Amino acid sequence: MNNSVDAPTPPFVPNYLLYLLAAASEAASERFHAHVRSKGLRVPEWRVMACLIDTDGSMVTELARYAMIEQSRLTKIIIQMDTRGLVSRRSDPKDGRRVRVFLTPQGRALAEELVADARIDEQELLKSFQGGQGDHIKDTLRALIWHLESGDLKQG
């Protein structure tokens, strides 16, 4: 007979990939998201503005994919941002169904300021994350995203 105690079963959550991804995303974003809110924007609004810095004038559906926001939700966010003067909406002359979204001068000024802040924040995160490791994490994440989006992993 064996008197020794069993090794405790290891916990599930802290070793689960989807938890690690969500926790890493949250932890890494916390500080900058607080900064965004201090500037009077909610995080989804900041995401819209960051996307528009890259692709000003894109249509709502494109923006929804790029910013990872569901379409009807994005529509409502954009309407609010329009009201606040951060973006303007114009229907596409070539296709009346499409609504193209543009940064206003005011919106662009804020967006550029925040993108600059975001770059600094990112550099601080990466450089504090011991030399070189920092570079690799972005590559790893890009590879993971590419793998997940392309392969579709057997259409379960």
Added chain:
Amino acid sequence: MNNSVDAPTPPFVPNYLLYLLAAASEAASERFHAHVRSKGLRVPEWRVMACLIDTDGSMVTELARYAMIEQSRLTKIIIQMDTRGLVSRRSDPKDGRRVRVFLTPQGRALAEELVADARIDEQELLKSFQGGQGDHIKDTLRALIWHLESGDLKQG
């Protein structure tokens, strides 16, 4: 004079660490989260159950940290889950302020089923992600989380 066109400015968003983390989390979770919903649970409810598999009987505040859900929101989720018979709430006899949350037998059965499914899903993700790379990503994420939570990166 130089006739050559400038190289286009590289886009910000697709190379931004916080975007990569959020996008990786979303892409990796999509399939399993759909599975969770097909079982009649919303994602935050699944998170609560997964946490309780590890730490049944924990108090609301602990659970909130572990499941990354804000406290007052968690309270409401737990009340719903209690009503549905997935968990039960008992006030701690040692400290009347605390509410300890337990899986019911029915809740535990569902939680165990989903944890098993989650393990399978995770294995499929990792093994499809070319040999060995899979292992490393979890280590990288753990390191990042540990770094972010411990260091606090200068108290900006």
Added chain:
DNA sequence: CCAGGAAACATGAATTTTCATATAAATCTT
């Protein structure tokens, strides 16, 4: 040209989430 269908957005009602604060129990202070 027209009917049918698809694509792009908008909308409304039900539900959730957020934020500030209330309540209640434990702990500290003097």
Added chain:
DNA sequence: AAGATTTATATGAAAATTCATGTTTCCTGG
């Protein structure tokens, strides 16, 4: 040991999100 603080959870109203579906515009074959 009474009062002041802190900790734990609950609550309510305002705001945001979700989901299904409506509306408008475009496209396609006959």
